[in-house]
Amino acid sequence: MPKILIIEDDTSFAKMLQRFFTKKGYEVFLSSSGKDGSKQIKENAPDLILTDLRLPDLNGIQLIASIGENIPIIVMTGYAEVQTAVEAMKQGAFDYVSKPFTPDQILQTIEKALDKGERASSFVSKDIKESESNTDDDLNSGKEGKNVEFVSSATKKLDEYISLVAPTDMSVLIIGKSGSGKEVTAKSIHNKSKRHDKPFVALDCGAIPKELAASEFFGHLKGSFTGAVSDKVGSFEAASGGTLFLDEVGNLSYQNQIQLLRALQERKIKRIGSNKEIEVDVRIISATNEDLKEAVGRGNFREDLYHRLNEFSLQIPSLIERLEDLPVLAYHFLKVSNQKLGKNIQDFSNQVWDIFMTYHWPGNIRELQNIIKRAVLLTDGNEIIPDVLPSEMLAPSEITASSVNLTKEEFEKEQILNALKRTNYNKSKAAKLLQVTRKTLYNRIHHYNLDI
């Protein structure tokens, strides 16, 4: 079993990595300082070292220089430290990864580094390594064989990340298209966290007028502004001890971003009209369906806030990227709709399955849910047939699942143009068809420079 030493002073982050690598079959040691790290290198003889560059007692570059080239070292860097990371590589580090990174990214880098080390020393312990890796393969295939039947690899990976990050207090940024399950994911993280018996409060930042955002976040006292007819508890206070979910966080105005950042930095808020500071303990999970990094680049979203919200990011696959899950979801929605509507419809016809598996699902899981509910309502027989599906599914656009070989950007651009054509260039209707907000549609039109 390969041994990894993680030198990182952020202990909850280090523990999360430890759990992940242990699951992947590594033996993991933790150290929170350079001095202790050097001691552990002697005691535990790790096969690989993963180290932060900023350590409380030693600079990572000095540490790397003292280890030499015998053990592969991977350095973890903050977003502004790439230059130092390059320096670290000159000193002999194998590679660097910039935070935030997904566990899979770091795993790949580690495997690459170990593979290199293994080749270099293969003559020493080839037999042992071969027998160990065979056992690992058997275990992995056995594990997967149990539950891969109906679940896509994209969803399995997502579940794995949720379980990893849930017990920590890290801020999570969930990225995904509208209706893909971002809020469901946020709830799942909350339910698996130690805060699960405290409130989960969701705030749709896209729906609040910017003048009212501060009051929604922090609350207000009666009479503090026109319309403040009674005292109001804000979302931060309401979520105290629990989780605050900020949906469509990219839609916050610049002024609101500053207010949010201040509250996150100070962990204290004041209700509007009050001088009393209130300490708040909330975990922040936010979601976006636009590219926030790009919004940072354009100057529309504050970089400092972006990094504070994005200690860990989760990408939610669109339904079209997880079509293997569609049957499980479809039967689930059939069952729920039957219960709600007092029906007992058994199945979907073969033609319906064909349509489901080739449609492009711009509205993702929400669209599937709505379509099935409507179909259940309209069906008299035993089985759902194409007649009860919406007409846009029966005469689908030229864009279908098979066109996924377009790049993601080309595909999205096509979807937007298509929706606009089908609605006679009415942007409100096109946004509805795409199941995004008008603001998102405007942003995307601007992003793709669409001349309409």
Ligand SMILES: Nc1ncnc2c1ncn2[C@@H]1O[C@H](COP(=O)(O)OP(=O)(O)OP(=O)(O)O)[C@@H](O)[C@H]1O
């Ligand atoms: N894994 C799932 N199982 C069952 N239902 C799901 C699942 N994921 C999403 N849904 C359903 O799909 C709908 C959309 O999910 P959700 O609200 O989480 O998406 P979203 O990405 O947050 O959407 P938006 O971007 O519009 O806020 C909800 O009604 C939700 O119940």
